[in-house]
Amino acid sequence: xxxxxxxxxxxxxxxxxxxxxxxxxQNEPVAEGGWEQLRWGYDRxxxxxxxxxxxxxxxxxxxxxxYIGTHFLGLPHFKGLSVDPVFPNLFRYNYDLNIDxxxxxxxxxxxxxxxxGVKMMTNPDFRVDYGTIVTGHMFNPSWDKPLVVIxxxxxxxxxxxxxxxxxxxxxxxVTRRAIEASGKRVVxxxxxxxxxxxxxxxxxxxEDMSKEHITSHAMHLWDMRIIDYMVKGxxxxxxxxxxxxTEQAIAESDGGAFSWLLSTLDVPDYPAILHGYGxxxxxxxxxxxxxxxxxxxxxx
Amino acid sequence: MSEGNIVASFVxxxxxxxxxxxxxxxxxxxxxxxxxxxxxxxxxxxxxxxIIYSTTWPSIIGHQIQSDPNPEWVMVDHDFxxxxxxxxxxxxxxxxxxxxxxxNKKRGLxxxxxxxxxxxxxxxxxxxxxxxxxxxKIPAVIVSSNVYANRSETTVMAKACLDVVKAQGKRxxxxxxxxxxxxMFTDFIEPSEDKIHSLKDHEWNQKIxxxxxxxxxxxxGQLSRTIQQQIRVQKVVAFKPxxxxxxxxxxxxxxxxxxxxYEAIHGAGGAVIHLDPTPSGAADKEYDEEDVExxxxxxxxxxxxxxATEIDPKVPKEQQENGPELWEPTQTAGSVNTDxxxxxxxxxxxxxxxxxxxxxxxxxxxxxxxxxIPGGPIHDENDEPLDYDIRAQTHAVVENVRRVVEEAGxxxxxxxxVTTFLVDMKRDFAGYNEVWAETLGKVGPTRTTLxxxxxxxxxxxxxxxxxxxNN
Numbered sequence: 001x002x003x004x005x006x007x008x009x010x011x012x013x014x015x016x017x018x019x020x021x022x023x024x025x026q027n028e029p030v031a032e033g034g035w036e037q038l039r040w041g042y043d044r045x046x047x048x049x050x051x052x053x054x055x056x057x058x059x060x061x062x063x064x065x066x067y068i069g070t071h072f073l074g075l076p077h078f079k080g081l082s083v084d085p086v087f088p089n090l091f092r093y094n095y096d097l098n099i100d101x102x103x104x105x106x107x108x109x110x111x112x113x114x115x116x117g118v119k120m121m122t123n124p125d126f127r128v129d130y131g132t133i134v135t136g137h138m139f140n141p142s143w144d145k146p147l148v149v150i151x152x153x154x155x156x157x158x159x160x161x162x163x164x165x166x167x168x169x170x171x172x173x174v175t176r177r178a179i180e181a182s183g184k185r186v187v188x189x190x191x192x193x194x195x196x197x198x199x200x201x202x203x204x205x206x207e208d209m210s211k212e213h214i215t216s217h218a219m220h221l222w223d224m225r226i227i228d229y230m231v232k233g234x235x236x237x238x239x240x241x242x243x244x245x246t247e248q249a250i251a252e253s254d255g256g257a258f259s260w261l262l263s264t265l266d267v268p269d270y271p272a273i274l275h276g277y278g279x280x281x282x283x284x285x286x287x288x289x290x291x292x293x294x295x296x297x298x299x300x
Numbered sequence: 301m302s303e304g305n306i307v308a309s310f311v312x313x314x315x316x317x318x319x320x321x322x323x324x325x326x327x328x329x330x331x332x333x334x335x336x337x338x339x340x341x342x343x344x345x346x347x348x349x350x351i352i353y354s355t356t357w358p359s360i361i362g363h364q365i366q367s368d369p370n371p372e373w374v375m376v377d378h379d380f381x382x383x384x385x386x387x388x389x390x391x392x393x394x395x396x397x398x399x400x401x402x403x404n405k406k407r408g409l410x411x412x413x414x415x416x417x418x419x420x421x422x423x424x425x426x427x428x429x430x431x432x433x434x435x436x437k438i439p440a441v442i443v444s445s446n447v448y449a450n451r452s453e454t455t456v457m458a459k460a461c462l463d464v465v466k467a468q469g470k471r472x473x474x475x476x477x478x479x480x481x482x483x484m485f486t487d488f489i490e491p492s493e494d495k496i497h498s499l500k501d502h503e504w505n506q507k508i509x510x511x512x513x514x515x516x517x518x519x520x521g522q523l524s525r526t527i528q529q530q531i532r533v534q535k536v537v538a539f540k541p542x543x544x545x546x547x548x549x550x551x552x553x554x555x556x557x558x559x560x561x562y563e564a565i566h567g568a569g570g571a572v573i574h575l576d577p578t579p580s581g582a583a584d585k586e587y588d589e590e591d592v593e594x595x596x597x598x599x600x601x602x603x604x605x606x607x608a609t610e611i612d613p614k615v616p617k618e619q620q621e622n623g624p625e626l627w628e629p630t631q632t633a634g635s636v637n638t639d640x641x642x643x644x645x646x647x648x649x650x651x652x653x654x655x656x657x658x659x660x661x662x663x664x665x666x667x668x669x670x671x672x673i674p675g676g677p678i679h680d681e682n683d684e685p686l687d688y689d690i691r692a693q694t695h696a697v698v699e700n701v702r703r704v705v706e707e708a709g710x711x712x713x714x715x716x717x718v719t720t721f722l723v724d725m726k727r728d729f730a731g732y733n734e735v736w737a738e739t740l741g742k743v744g745p746t747r748t749t750l751x752x753x754x755x756x757x758x759x760x761x762x763x764x765x766x767x768x769x770n771n
Contacts, residue, residue, distance in 0.1 A: 117488060123385060
């Protein structure tokens with residue numbers, strides 16, 4: 001067995017509005033479109049990776065929130081109905097997905113050995129969080145690749161952004177080691193937006209794009225700053241500024257996914273591809289790809 | 301139909317251990333026994349509604365109210381999935397849910413009902429209803445905890461709920477599903493190792509329990525922000541369930557409290573507490589925050605796209621361009637002015653004091669700072685009529701009156717005479733009269749109500765008020 005490889009890393013946000021606007025057969029509500037800039041961004045991301053072979057998708061979603069350690073879905077198959085508790089009018093999605101339990105257990109075991117608190121989730125009644133479902137659908141609507149689903153440890157709330165980031169950097173390192181040891185080709189995804197101050201009202205027609213904009217200029221400036229770092233390959237600066245970004249932009253990076261992703265990618269110094277940026281109910285969202293397969297051709 | 305009221309209130313913990321694992325830890329067992337005892341108490345009160353405010357159901361677009369008459373699913377906790385699953389099939393009072401949603405909107409709140417198959421009812425609500433209403437005989441209603449809401453929004457939402465409780469004549473129980481200190485151990489522990497996370501958390505919990513055992517609910521509400529800072533993981537902006545529960549009980553401090561159990565659940569403070577509305581004779585409130593009737597919040601984010609660089613940000617563009625010019629209130633001997641009241645539309649003060657008498661200039665519903673009109677303006681900039689809510693406008697007038705009177709050092713019960721002007725007597729008298737009865741009608745001033753052609757701004761109601769300050 002050869003060494004495993006991360007073929008791509010992605011920032012792939014999960015607002016249910018995107019699935020709602022796509023009108024896939026799995027989702028019950030019907031929309032008249034909307035948020036096209038982001039949906040086109042997902043189109044470009046999928047096109048960019050369509051010729052890249054990979055075995056599994058590893059995703060960390062801020063909406064499986066755990067306060068006691070980091071958890072991993074630990075059964076091979078999950079099927080059910082996901083209803084967004086915040087936007088149930090937009091997202092009622094029938095999911096049917098497979099888990100790469102071997103890879104999940106491998107990351108779990110590496111994390112355990114590194115001293116992180118971890119647990120496998122093996123309750124068959126468990127409902128997969130809507131963040132994972134939205135990102136999973138937008139990234140790979142055919143659901144033909146198995147997933148590894150990692151919970152979001154809320155150490156940001158318990159301690160600080162700095163503590164959260166230390167834990168997520170460690171989790172990223174063990175994720176990378178486990179992938180390398182697995183012999184598999186893997187895409188890793190952080191399912192989160194950037195600035196995250198919502199509107200507290202909703203348009204009568206949710207997809208009315210005349211109402212959509214960033215909540216404030218300050219949020220816009222932070223989003224552009226972070227995007228600039230990504231496309232210039234200056235991701236260490238993102239990690240350095242993560243506390244300020246997370247607090248001042250009320251950013252969804254508080255869930256740890258962004259720090260984990262950058263650590264898993266070994267803090268890339270090559271340019272990321274910005275596939276799209278747009279706002280969703282006031283929050284800032286970027287779809288970004290780190291094409292690791294181009295920059296890490298030598299087997300890691 | 302008898303007048304509805306809250307016949308009991310309960311605080312209960314949110315985690316699933318008392319349902320799924322009571323025998324694994326003596327403390328969890330005590331909590332389960334307290335839940336069972338509370339259920340027995342509720343059965344004995346012959347209530348016809350359970351109202352649950354759950355801190356584990358966060359919302360963003362205002363508050364959400366469960367309105368599926370029979371929600372069914374299997375709940376698995378995100379952290380404690382290894383304890384097992386809880387199947388539920390609840391009995392929701394759909395009519396009450398819809399009425400509460402309407403009452404919220406009448407009081408200026410964002411609100412909506414949710415009725416979707418498979419909606420994930422939160423762990424706190426599932427635990428509370430499973431244990432407090434095991435046979436589902438009592439209809440229930442569940443409301444979310446808005447992550448952005450602060451005291452005024454939470455308080456007004458409770459008052460809207462009480463509007464419906466009274467209107468429908470319900471004998472209701474109010475329940476908050478919440479932890480006291482909510483800091484759990486971040487490590488996995490054996491059930492036998494469970495204890496409150498820290499001595500500091502325990503000591504704060506003891507203070508909360510001491511207050512509640514004395515029925516001092518409003519005092520706990522007043523301490524909400526401090527408690528949040530001291531012993532709460534900063535997931536939300538405040539320890540808000542106490543605001544809601546206090547408002548549901550008339551912001552009283554003289555309830556009869558009974559702490560039925562207090563134990564740790566993975567480090568968090570879990571308590572079952574019964575608050576009986578029977579006066580305990582304890583001391584009344586020592587201090588007050590503003591008692592809000594109508595939510596005037598900053599929620600119009602979707603419309604905030606105009607370029608604000610060329611206009612006074614305090615005044616909406618259309619009001620600046622189409623409404624009368626706004627003036628600074630005049631300052632002469634005896635003038636009483638306040639930033640808490642809307643700016644005048646001419647050269648006059650908000651009020652003038654002569655001896656013990658206070659004479660207010662005509663007071664409308666416009667809001668200080670924004671100049672917005674609760675309930676909406678009566679016409680647009682082209683004088684095209686608009687639908688508006690006279691009740692909301694009248695509430696806002698009364699609130700503006702209160703602000704001016706209090707600025708002068710007076711109180712509402714010192715108001716002796718009111719002249720009210722309505723621009724559409726036929727349409728608006730009933731709504732205005734209803735709000736009057738709820739507010740100034742209880743104070744008892746004389747009143748004259750006149751129909752007039754128009755007022756300077758697009759409002760439907762204005763009041764001229766005289767106060768005897770040493771009355």
